[in-house]
Amino acid sequence: MIWDSFSFSRVDSLLPIGGMMSSDKQIDVIERKIIPVMTMVFPDGRGIFQHDLAPCPSRKQVILMKHKLNVLDWKTWKLVRY
Numbered sequence: 001m002i003w004d005s006f007s008f009s010r011v012d013s014l015l016p017i018g019g020m021m022s023s024d025k026q027i028d029v030i031e032r033k034i035i036p037v038m039t040m041v042f043p044d045g046r047g048i049f050q051h052d053l054a055p056c057p058s059r060k061q062v063i064l065m066k067h068k069l070n071v072l073d074w075k076t077w078k079l080v081r082y
Helices: 023-041 058-066
Strands: 070-073 076-082
Touching: 023 058
Parallel strands: none
Antiparallel strands: 070 076
């Protein structure tokens, strides 16, 4: 599996992920890749994190809240402010 991210200003580097994506791997990607990129690209905190419809384990929500990420809810198209 390969993970990647992009924004209006850049495409990030590919991150190979061995095996299937688990919640532990997903949290690792958020902490190692998403948070640093979001902080660099959107230093004012106005970026919106859009993720797939994979179930959101409570640990993932804790990480998103800890870093105060804005998240787009794909089901309702509303912005969730963690």
